[in-house]
Amino acid sequence: MDLSKAQPKEQAKIAKKYFIAGCFCMPLMWLVGVLWFIKPALITKDPSPDPMLKRWLFACGIGLVASSIVFVCWNIIFQSLRESFGVTGESLTAVFPRGRF
Amino acid sequence: MAESSPHDPMQETPDTCDTDNITPTGQDDNTPLLSVADRTPSSGSSSPEKNFQPTFDHPYQALRFGAEMGLKLILPVSICMLLVTTAVLSVTSFTDNSNNEYFFYTPFHEKVSNPGIRFGEALANALILVAVVLVMTILLVLLYKFRCYKILYGWMLLATFVILFFISFFYLLDLFKMYDVPIDIFTLFFMLWNFGCTGIAAIHWKAPLKLQQAYLILSSALVSLIFIKYLPPWTAWVILIAISIYDLVAVLCPIGPLRILVNIARERDEQLFPALIYSSTMIWMIGMADRGHTVSDSEPSDSEDDMGTVDIATNGQNRNADGKQTGPAETQENPSLGVFETRGPQLGLGDFIFYSILLGKAAHDSSGDFNTILACYLAICVGLCATLLFLVIVQRALPALPISITFGVVFFFGARFVISPFLNVLGQNQVFI
Numbered sequence: 001m002d003l004s005k006a007q008p009k010e011q012a013k014i015a016k017k018y019f020i021a022g023c024f025c026m027p028l029m030w031l032v033g034v035l036w037f038i039k040p041a042l043i044t045k046d047p048s049p050d051p052m053l054k055r056w057l058f059a060c061g062i063g064l065v066a067s068s069i070v071f072v073c074w075n076i077i078f079q080s081l082r083e084s085f086g087v088t089g090e091s092l093t094a095v096f097p098r099g100r101f
Numbered sequence: 102m103a104e105s106s107p108h109d110p111m112q113e114t115p116d117t118c119d120t121d122n123i124t125p126t127g128q129d130d131n132t133p134l135l136s137v138a139d140r141t142p143s144s145g146s147s148s149p150e151k152n153f154q155p156t157f158d159h160p161y162q163a164l165r166f167g168a169e170m171g172l173k174l175i176l177p178v179s180i181c182m183l184l185v186t187t188a189v190l191s192v193t194s195f196t197d198n199s200n201n202e203y204f205f206y207t208p209f210h211e212k213v214s215n216p217g218i219r220f221g222e223a224l225a226n227a228l229i230l231v232a233v234v235l236v237m238t239i240l241l242v243l244l245y246k247f248r249c250y251k252i253l254y255g256w257m258l259l260a261t262f263v264i265l266f267f268i269s270f271f272y273l274l275d276l277f278k279m280y281d282v283p284i285d286i287f288t289l290f291f292m293l294w295n296f297g298c299t300g301i302a303a304i305h306w307k308a309p310l311k312l313q314q315a316y317l318i319l320s321s322a323l324v325s326l327i328f329i330k331y332l333p334p335w336t337a338w339v340i341l342i343a344i345s346i347y348d349l350v351a352v353l354c355p356i357g358p359l360r361i362l363v364n365i366a367r368e369r370d371e372q373l374f375p376a377l378i379y380s381s382t383m384i385w386m387i388g389m390a391d392r393g394h395t396v397s398d399s400e401p402s403d404s405e406d407d408m409g410t411v412d413i414a415t416n417g418q419n420r421n422a423d424g425k426q427t428g429p430a431e432t433q434e435n436p437s438l439g440v441f442e443t444r445g446p447q448l449g450l451g452d453f454i455f456y457s458i459l460l461g462k463a464a465h466d467s468s469g470d471f472n473t474i475l476a477c478y479l480a481i482c483v484g485l486c487a488t489l490l491f492l493v494i495v496q497r498a499l500p501a502l503p504i505s506i507t508f509g510v511v512f513f514f515g516a517r518f519v520i521s522p523f524l525n526v527l528g529q530n531q532v533f534i
Contacts, residue, residue, distance in 0.1 A: 028295035094289045097281035
């Protein structure tokens with residue numbers, strides 16, 4: 001859909017729904033929300049913007065940054081210390097690298 | 102919020118003729134998605150009939166417009182084919198069916214060595230599959246005819262759900278296994294959950310157009326990979342031909358189910374299943390769906406999209422002209438009436454799927470021979486352009502499969518058995534032509 005054709009109130013509503021969706025362990029929705037709402041919220045000069053739009057945009061942004069940090073840290077920890085975890089490491093691994101034959 | 106409830110297709114302004122006809126989704130029952138786009142300026146509405154022919158001052162503009170339209174479709178089709186081909190060539194488990202798992206409606210598994218019997222089995226499989234597709238299409242038409250929008254929408258949702266979650270799970274796992282990436286369970290399910298949910302939101306709800314297009318391409322690629330993996334080798338080729346014949350008949354024949362679907366959609370002035378077609382552009386318009394306030398002829402520039410399409414639908418709608426002409430006050434009054442304005446060509450997902458199957462099989466069966474892949478790719482593109490050309494001439498719903506698939510199949514066999522060995526021999530003997 002084209003956001004620029006929607007009313008600012010509807011834009012804010014959609015932004016809010018994206019934020020709520022992202023709260024269910026879905027930072028990808030936050031990412032999409034941020035990328036999509038940056039333009040209508042910050043760049044285009046709306047004659048009557050909805051104040052909530054910017055708020056939801058920043059909420060999505062903060063959520064995105066926070067969850068990315070968590071995700072990256074967890075992966076770094078797991079990848080580097082996987083062997084040293086022993087049994088826990090094995091039970092957490094979904095794919096065991098077989099190496100080349 | 103002018104949200105369109107899934108079972109209540111948006112009313113379009115009378116000027117648009119959109120109705121993209123989409124046949125049953127190929128996503129759940131492996132029925133092909135035949136995209137048929139019907140676009141006729143006469144939607145039978147009470148609005149004044151507009152002549153939606155694009156007006157060009159210079160023939161160069163017409164050429165450029167046609168080329169842009171073609172590119173808008175060739176690009177996504179190419180991306181889908183690229184995805185499938187690279188997947189088939191790089192990850193061997195995508196084509197490795199040594200567990201002999203097949204669809205239950207391809208009961209003949211081609212384990213015989215006699216080529217005649219093998220071909221006969223392939224033909225039998227193909228006929229069974231076409232019959233299944235036909236039954237599914239008829240079911241879809243019936244559901245649509247009796248306005249069981251809820252069931253239809255639920256079906257679409259289930260199909261995309263299965264594809265985006267289960268199928269992509271298996272392929273993701275295969276991908277990681279191929280590249281020896283040790284992934285932990287949390288990350289895997291987290292990624293899958295994100296990917297799937299965003300996909301469902303993108304396809305069935307509101308999302309940026311590019312994201313929706315990307316997800317449609319991805320789901321087409323996934324379905325193609327499923328077909329490539331689980332169909333017996335010769336069956337796949339015969340199925341391609343059989344389905345393109347079916348497409349031709351179903352769309353052009355008066356009793357063809359797809360044609361009936363198009364007509365019903367046209368009568369009701371509705372858009373068909375936005376989740377099953379790929380639209381190159383889509384504009385959400387909040388405006389009056391009241392037919393009395395249709396746009397006048399004052400904005401010819403907006404009517405450029407009235408080109409017929411095959412699975413390509415260009416709904417020329419006079420955009421904001423509707424809303425603007427009736428005045429902003431009226432637009433505010435009915436905020437719940439949204440109109441989908443679609444511009445630019447649309448192609449059904451089934452076409453994406455079958456083109457990708459063709460190219461994926463070409464890549465796999467020729468063991469990655471680039472000549473063959475390139476020949477098939479060019480054949481498909483040429484076929485698509487030819488179909489677009491027919492579309493402009495005929496201005497009706499047309500099947501997108503037959504021409505491209507025919508060219509593709511001819512060029513595959515030609516390239517594999519004639520052109521490639523020829524070029525190899527030339528290369529060996531250092532003869533340059």
